[in-house]
Amino acid sequence: MKPRFAGQPLIDAYGDGGFRLNEQRFEGSILLTPRGLYPWAPGKLRDTTRASLAPLIECADEFDFLLVGSGAGFAQLPKDIVGFLTEARIVPDVMTTGAACRTYNILRFEERRVAAALIAVS
Template sequence: MSVGPSGMKPRFSGQPPVDAYGDGGFRLEGQRFEGSIIVMPQGLHPWSVAVIGDVTAASLAVLADAAGTFDFLLIGSGEAFARLPAQAQRYLESCGLFPDVMATPAACRTYNMMLAENRRVAAALVAVS
């Protein structure tokens, strides 16, 4: 994932909504990010997951480390709904995290709605084309 325009680190005025998704990435506050992302109150992180079947405990560690700083966890599974691998689901649950998994477009809309309602939300989003 590129870190933003001109290789600069992303800078946001708070937790940003997802302005757009597609073409293998996302746009947040006018900044384009290639690939999958995790966005939460602490910031934006690249997510080395190309398909939901690639999700592992290690790829979710940044979310587990931030448990307690958000109340809702959304996982965008790509173009269509797909379940998390069982091992990844068990890992999250062992950390006290119970994600809502849905297709990435639905996850982006839900994430934005929850942000607008001032809810503490995090999202791990698989990029779509």
């Protein structure tokens, strides 16, 4: 799958069912990887599948942190997905989407190797 947006700009805003990065609006949930931004199908963390995480798995050796934004409230990834990520040597750090966006921006500003899986909030 080819990224919809190359690179890893800071997150300008989130809400209203999407995100704004580099002055561009992206609707729905997203994956931010060192290779770019990908649309992400899950509307809730419980809907996460192995296939939906393929862009993260493909570049797992290119980031050290995976931030997972669970939406407006806290939720957990399904246990089988946590196991799948762990097998790929990815340890997810789950928090609300707002906290994940802020943490992502801080880590990017510090030039740290980070990826994010973010559930859109209304």
